[in-house]
Amino acid sequence: GAVVSQHPSRVICKSGTSVKIECRSLDFQATTMFWYRQFPKKSLMLMATSNEGSKATYEQGVEKDKFLINHASLTLSTLTVTSAHPEDSSFYICSAPPLGWGGGTDTQYFGPGTRLTVL
Amino acid sequence: GQQLNQSPQSMFIQEGEDVSMNCTSSSIFNTWLWYKQDPGEGPVLLIALYKAGELTSNGRLTAQFGITRKDSFLNISASIPSDVGIYFCAGRPLLIYGGSQGNLIFGKGTKLSVKP
Numbered sequence: 001g002a003v004v005s006q007h008p009s010r011v012i013c014k015s016g017t018s019v020k021i022e023c024r025s026l027d028f029q030a031t032t033m034f035w036y037r038q039f040p041k042k043s044l045m046l047m048a049t050s051n052e053g054s055k056a057t058y059e060q061g062v063e064k065d066k067f068l069i070n071h072a073s074l075t076l077s078t079l080t081v082t083s084a085h086p087e088d089s090s091f092y093i094c095s096a097p098p099l100g101w102g103g104g105t106d107t108q109y110f111g112p113g114t115r116l117t118v119l
Numbered sequence: 120g121q122q123l124n125q126s127p128q129s130m131f132i133q134e135g136e137d138v139s140m141n142c143t144s145s146s147i148f149n150t151w152l153w154y155k156q157d158p159g160e161g162p163v164l165l166i167a168l169y170k171a172g173e174l175t176s177n178g179r180l181t182a183q184f185g186i187t188r189k190d191s192f193l194n195i196s197a198s199i200p201s202d203v204g205i206y207f208c209a210g211r212p213l214l215i216y217g218g219s220q221g222n223l224i225f226g227k228g229t230k231l232s233v234k235p
Binding site: 004006034041042043044045046093095108109110111112113115 | 154160227
């Protein structure tokens with residue numbers, strides 16, 4: 001099946017620093033990727049939709065200047081948490097539907113997640 | 120916005136027992152998905168449902184898309200220790216309800232614990 005990777009799997013940083021998380025589709029192309037955030041024992045909340053070649057679409061309440069998204073190619077999207085603070089500590093998960101996905105019958109494949117801890 | 124109510128929140132059962140969990144919504148969904156998430160990992164798709172009334176199996180797992188398009192259930196038969204984890208339902212609402220294309224709405228999860 002389709003494989004989505006994330007790097008790093010775990011990162012610890014000091015408050016005020018910026019952290020970049022990569023999401024790659026390994027064996028398929030994706031013009032769209034999704035970034036989710038998950039708090040402990042909570043469900044996944046969609047943060048933004050990453051679009052190759054255009055600006056990302058952010059969900060209501062998500063600061064676009066705080067969470068910078070760049071969809072550099074058909075296999076790579078990056079999420080940069082700028083000036084991270086302890087409240088940004090969370091599990092960040094990306095997902096990607098295969099190219100040609102029409103939003104109907106195809107499904108999204110999730111990455112393994114990145115655990116961010118801000119001290 | 121749309122919400123999914125998933126129940127139960129947690130289950131603690133004996134190995135070999137059957138398990139049932141469900142999700143309901145106040146609005147119509149055109150896709151229902153069931154995922155399993157192990158600790159520190161991303162969700163893995165178990166079953167996808169696309170048509171009202173559809174009943175689909177994947178090994179010991181069976182899921183159904185409710186005919187009202189507002190609910191779905193997942194059954195696990197003869198549970199084993201490796202079934203432990205958190206199960207999430209997810210749905211894609213109709214665009215007329217304001218759902219972004221591709222926007223999956225997730226339930227809050229059902230934590231399954233199995234006694235060996």
